[in-house]
Amino acid sequence: MLSLFRQALLCLLLLWLPFSWAAEPGWLTSADNDHASVRLRADTGDGGETRLLLDVRLEKGWKTYWRSPGEGGVAPAIAWKNAMPAVEWFWPTPQRFDVGGITTQGYHDRVSIPMTMPGKPPGRIAGVLTLSTCKDVCLLTDYPFELTPAAGDAAFAHDYAQAMGSVPLKNGLTDSLSAGYRTGELVVKATRAAGWKKPDLFLVVPDDASFARPKIQTEGETLWATVPTSDGWDGTGPDLRGRSLTLVVSDDGIAQQSTVKVTEAAAVPAPQDPFVLWQVVLFALLGGFILNLMPCVLPVLGMKLGSILLVGQQDRKIIRRQFLASVAGIIASFMALALLMTVLRLTNQALGWGIQFQNPWFIGFMALVMVAFSASLFGLFEFRLSSNLTTRLATHGGTGMAGHFWQGALATLLATPCSAPFLGTAVAVALAAPLPVLWGLFLALGVGMSLPWLLIALRPGLALRLPRPGPWMNWLRKILAVMMLGSALWLASLLPAHFGSATGKASEEQIAWQPLSEEAVQNALAQHKRVFVDVTADWCITCKINKLNVLSRDDVQAALQAPDVVALRGDWTLPSKEITDFLKRRGQVAVPYNQIYGPGLPEGKALPTLLSRDAVLNTLTEAKGETK
Incomplete structure (x- = not known):
């Protein structure tokens, strides 16, 4: 019985993958890394060169790296002993791994990397292989080796040919290939008469640059890949124009490695899929509409309704004109935001929704405007736009429309620090799209936010159903004035951070941020x-x-x-x-x-x-x- 038990245990050990690796001849393991096993073989053929093969086998979930690891990792390397001819590595097509926003290029499970060296090497080849393997942690392991090249090994020849079959071709995949650079972005364009199925792009990264994950889009036989670039720290990276860049384009099991000279980047067309574009437009409309429900806009909406209540017996025509003026203010403000984003993009500045609130001058101006509205509602004075304009900023009746226009504009500016559902998707697409699409999506955002205002403009009877004027309106004026003053105080509270002052905020959170x-x-x-x-x-x-x-x-x-x-x-x-x-x-x-x-x-x-x-x-x- 004991003998039978021992035999069964031995069979289980032999079936266990890491144990079987170590049991096979030529495989090397390390006491510091039980997740990988490596093997090196060599063969001297009749072609006047020596062929080598590096086999790497990894446990499930572990990976190693390509010749250019990407934003992390270390490529396999060998420190040869004694005098050795130059060794040329042939790298199989890698895969991409993304963890936590960092993209790397490499291999998992198993990979065989073929190499060649001219002529015949010394009787024995020796060196130290350094291999980086990663899962949740990364291990850098050295494998000292020494081997004698075989001659005419049929098994080696089969394995070597199979490994070379996974190496990208020099041509045959693309009909044309080019690369261009603009500040912060590399743009690769490739054409293929057969079209594209599952394309991907892998780049050999220069030492002074860092590349993020490519954004790939295809249209018919043309592929565009936009690659964000940086210097790996705080800069946008070096100017790549005029440099030679090595890259691998793959598609559905076929890959091609090429070296191209980087020129000026061409414009990448907007996605042509009408469903996707209309989906984003719908998101923009919904996101703009929901902004009306955010607390940022409520004070202005309250003031807008108050301006109707404070003037008795208004007719439908006046109400329609007032709300259309506010709609014009909303649309004009979104176009102004589109212009701001365009200027920021052309000057390679940061883009984002609400970034104007990172400017102390803008915050101070908005705070003063809110104070002016509050003072006007308290009855302290009437604020006028300029000596040339006689329309009061907060209209109290009459036919002047400028005040209503600026109410719409103010509502838009106060809405920008709010991120409503659907808004982030629409703005993200807009800021990355060509400029005409950016302007179109910001127009859709403005139309979406204008929808409630347009509803009253189309059906003024809704506004006329509000309660009749009475003494309660004085209380409404005070409530609106307090709301405006509260908004002004909130804006003022943002200023100390811009001047290095302590805000005195005491957080009740117990989280160790x-x-x-x-x-x-x-x-x-x-x-x-x-x-x-x-x-x-x-x-x-x-x-x-x-x-x-x-x-x-x-x-x-x-x-x-x-x-x-x-x-x-x-x-x-x-x-x-x-x-x-x-x-x-x-x-x-x-x-x-x-x-x-x-x-x-x-x-x-x-x-x-x-x-x-x-x-x-x-x-x-x-x-x-x-x-x-």
């Missing part, structure tokens, strides 16, 4: 922890709603204080390139932005703009993954 960075996300994941990301700003009203309604709840606070949870907060109150880049990597241009990572969500999961208790707690549970 840490500064947000890509490195912090990766470090937490490497320790098998969950990560809660909160990107916020003092001027973001939606952020404050999320904090009050969700993040300040006792059960949510307790969940975020769990030992395996790392809470990272990014403050976008002031301009921050690191926060801007963090959002850009995730296709975001607005705050609030919340995301959760963990063993069960290594790629991260974004939460809705308006948080809910269940969304936060359920996603934190999902991030735990399977219990080991």
